Amino acid sequence: MKTKPLRLQGWRRLASALWTAPNDPQIYGSLALDAGPLLSFIERAGSAGRHVTPTHLVGRAVARALAAVPELNVRLVGDKAFPRDGVDIFFIAAIGQAGNQDLSGVKLTHVDQRDVFSVARELGERSAGLRRGVDPELARAKHALERLPLPLLRLVLRLGAWAAGERAWNLPMLGLEASPFGSAMVSSVGMLGLPSGFAPLAWLYRVPMLVLAGEIEDQPRAVQGRVEVRPVLPLTFSIDHRYVDAAQLGQALAVLREYLADPAAFEPLPEGDGAMLSGA
Numbered sequence: 001m002k003t004k005p006l007r008l009q010g011w012r013r014l015a016s017a018l019w020t021a022p023n024d025p026q027i028y029g030s031l032a033l034d035a036g037p038l039l040s041f042i043e044r045a046g047s048a049g050r051h052v053t054p055t056h057l058v059g060r061a062v063a064r065a066l067a068a069v070p071e072l073n074v075r076l077v078g079d080k081a082f083p084r085d086g087v088d089i090f091f092i093a094a095i096g097q098a099g100n101q102d103l104s105g106v107k108l109t110h111v112d113q114r115d116v117f118s119v120a121r122e123l124g125e126r127s128a129g130l131r132r133g134v135d136p137e138l139a140r141a142k143h144a145l146e147r148l149p150l151p152l153l154r155l156v157l158r159l160g161a162w163a164a165g166e167r168a169w170n171l172p173m174l175g176l177e178a179s180p181f182g183s184a185m186v187s188s189v190g191m192l193g194l195p196s197g198f199a200p201l202a203w204l205y206r207v208p209m210l211v212l213a214g215e216i217e218d219q220p221r222a223v224q225g226r227v228e229v230r231p232v233l234p235l236t237f238s239i240d241h242r243y244v245d246a247a248q249l250g251q252a253l254a255v256l257r258e259y260l261a262d263p264a265a266f267e268p269l270p271e272g273d274g275a276m277l278s279g280a
Contacts, residue, residue, distance in 0.1 A: 165206030
């Protein structure tokens with residue numbers, strides 16, 4: 001016996017007119033990590049004259065996770081996955097002056113093979129260059145794109161994402177290098193005083209994940225059967241399900257958590273700074 005279909009009414013009927021069936025591979029997740037060891041490492045590094053932030057450490061953790069699970073460090077072209085040559089991380093940064101800020105970013109190469117001090121130094125230097133407007137490739141790309149009418153801009157972005165992101169071709173005429181957003185993206189809203197949030201993983205990026213670090217805040221935590229107030233770092237993840245299944249994601253997050261639980265165990269001490277960084 002066939003069941004007679006029911007006509008949608010009210011909000012359900014309106015909703016069916018507003019939206020079509022879901023067609024988005026993004027999944028979202030969050031972690032709240034004890035930031036005590038991370039802050040201790042940052043403090044001791046600062047005492048030794050080394051500037052390190054939570055964003056630098058999160059970038060290193062993400063790079064190590066991708067290196068440990070190479071199935072994630074790929075480019076998708078149709079139904080094929082092409083391994084990337086290295087683990088590159090794109091750090092999103094705010095540039096410009098107060099009240100007139102814009103978002104830009106810096107791609108650092110082989111972040112899994114470098115120490116956090118090298119990452120922090122290069123990111124600081126190149127971010128400062130962006131703020132001064134001394135990045136000629138970025139300036140050329142932005143100047144060219146800003147002059148295009150919106151329909152043509154959409155087309156150019158689609159072609160650029162396909163050629164540079166998917167096919168990994170260099171496009172010097174647009175100021176785009178191959179895989180411009182690297183293997184994954186990292187940003188921080190904590191530096192802006194925001195507790196946490198989820199960032200959109202746009203089709204333009206062609207990466208498996210975007211990790212957002214929130215503001216470190218004191219929160220009650222269970223520590224060995226008792227409640228303590230501990231500094232907590234919130235991390236949120238926007239993930240493209242086409243790249244990852246649950247098993248791979250679990251492996252990657254285990255590596256990320258291990259690193260952030262004790263950064264000093266994985267970072268080589270700069271020459272002459274060992275006593276400071278080891279707490280001796």
